[in-house]
């Protein structure tokens with residue numbers, strides 16, 4: 001259904017190939033996770049399959065078409081056979097849920113009566129019946145992603161490509177989205193999903209293709225996410241706080257060191273710190289770190305980096321299962337335990353645990369405010385911490 005033969009892609013100003021001699025064959029009806037560090041080439045792979053980019057070398061076949069021979073006027077026909085879902089939903093803000101989905105059919109010239117029957121069906125399938133008249137800003141992040149999936153799937157394309165579709169969502173909502181994508185896959189649709197979500201990849205046990213600096217370094221049936229340390233070295237910089245089997249959980253005081261003055265990045269960093277210090281499991285904390293990294297990235301900042309971690313206190317806990325344990329024996333971790341109201345109040349010793357948002361990078365990704373997650377408890381905590389900090393600063397000043 002999708003075949004890359006020795007495909008390389010060098011962007012005009014790229015220092016190195018974004019993809020380098022990549023060969024991947026995705027059969028009809030498969031579900032494939034594309035994993036790899038930021039910049040490893042996942043989105044480039046998806047864009048090439050969509051003919052948004054053209055390869056520098058190599059051949060790409062999608063839905064029976066040789067993309068190198070596809071003339072420009074046939075590209076819309078190719079794209080009709082591919083549904084695309086993005087991390088930031090990309091809904092039309094002034095259109096209702098119904099209109100957003102109907103629009104995808106209108107632009108390909110579907111008759112009005114067909115649209116009238118198809119749209120309600122697909123909205124019911126994604127669990128949004130009753131919300132047809134809402135606009136995107138009146139929906140939660142998960143609901144917005146469901147609309148985006150409905151829009152991508154309403155034409156029943158044989159292929160669905162998803163670029164970090166759960167990147168802006170909390171774990172429970174992400175799980176619902178994954179169930180939906182799995183259902184779509186069971187209808188026979190081939191799904192290729194780029195993701196950093198290790199919990200989901202480990203849970204679902206689908207084929208995993210791992211990219212590293214533009215090379216395929218792993219192609220594994222029923223695979224797992226892989227070594228986080230290798231794929232995401234920034235979170236690996238954080239020593240594992242309670243390694244499995246050691247039987248000890250460490251409680252940490254949290255100090256956040258934002259260097260940018262950017263409130264949103266600061267909030268994201270602080271949420272990471274607060275969540276990471278909450279007494280959850282190792283897997284939960286790693287999930288919290290990852291989500292906070294994503295949130296920091298969504299604000300246009302580099303991911304949160306854990307710099308140091310030392311124990312401030314210890315309490316016994318039972319040993320944890322390893323993250324890579326088979327899905328059958330490891331339920332998807334729950335949302336991390338609610339962080340303490342102010343992490344800094346939980347232990348008396350200062351700053352053994354420190355986070356920083358090192359360098360802002362000029363917004364390479366525009367931030368769509370409508371794509372942001374609705375506020376969570378953790379956000380309230382962040383706001384409270386920031387308010388307290390402002391009060392303290394006022395007192396000291």
Ligand SMILES: Nc1ncnc2c1ncn2[C@@H]1O[C@H](COP(=O)(O)OP(=O)(O)OP(=O)(O)O)[C@@H](O)[C@H]1O
Nearest residue numbers: 011012013014018037038039040041042043044045
């Ligand atoms: N339009 C572009 N022009 C120049 N270089 C680009 C362009 N798009 C991507 N790149 C570069 O190509 C490489 C691969 O980028 P790509 O977006 O495919 O990675 P990714 O694995 O999807 O990353 P992420 O997980 O952060 O989304 C990176 O080095 C990136 O900087």
